[in-house]
Amino acid sequence: MELKYKGKTKDVYSLGGNEVLLKFKDDVTGENGVFDPGANSVGLTIEGVGRSGLRMTKHFFELLKTKEVPSHYVSADLDDVSMVVREAVPFGKGLEVICRFRAVGSFYRRYGAYLEQGQRLNSLVEITIKDDERGDPTISKDTLSELNVLTEAEYEALKQLTKTICGYIKEELATKGLELYDIKLEFGRDKETNDIILIDEISGGNMRVYKGDQYIEPLVLEKEFFKA
Structure with missing residues (x-):
């Protein structure tokens, strides 16, 4: 296999035929030796x-496949800690799409003058651009269109797709007594068909989940979710 890219938490290898292999690593983002899924460097x-x-990612991508959600997922090998996916082209230099069901984290820090912490939100969607140097700033529909990253129609399609996907994930977590507060997704265009597809991973590091009033750490979430 040809190494295409070494990422912070995954390495990417070319398999040919519009497919790549993602090799999951045990490196996590954080600062000063403390795990932080929102950080921009390996800690x-x-x-x-x-x-x-990968175990959670496999579960959720296979769930979404049954719902006919377009994604890059092909297969996963838990023993090899790897996932085969369709190759995708990012929007611009990369976007992150956040769906919020509760006002917590950075959202509450920004808008705390207008709502209570933990207040319910109606599947609110925000988009940030991947830019470590500038702190991954949020970006509006008009700006995305002006910069030729997304058309207005693509933005609306992406927003609706995000709401649908996150609704499925929220429902699945609820079957285990867990509540999804917010989640970060990534999308791209299928390199072969140019269709908008869900990419990257769906794991504890991408979501904020509670059990009652207790926040479930990302590294504990997998065990809590899969326990009998």
Whole structure:
């Protein structure tokens, strides 16, 4: 296999035929040795975190496949800690799409003058651009269109797709007594068909989940979700 890209938490290998292999690593983002899924640099290595993330990712992508949600997912190998996916082209230099069901985290810090912490939100969608140097700023529909990253029609399609996907994930977590507060997704265009598809991973590091009033740490979430 040809190494295409070394990422912070995954390495990407070319398989040919419009497919690539994602090799999950035990490196996690954080600062000063403390795990932080929102950080922009690798902070530490935790044994087993790669497999944990892949196990949840496999579960949710296979769930979404039954719902006919377009994604890059082909297959996953938990023993090899790897996933085969269709190759995708990012929007611009990369976008992150956040769906919020509760006012917490950075959303509450920005808008706390207008709502209470933990207040319910109606599947509110925000988009940020991937830019470590500028702190991954949020970006509006008009700006995305002006910069030729997304057309207005593509923005609306992406927003609706995000709401649909996150609704399925929220419902699935609820079957285990878990509540999804917010989640970060990534999308791209299928390199072969140019269709908008869900990419990257769906794991504890991408979501904020509670059980009652208790926040469930990303590394604990997999065990809580899959326990009998």
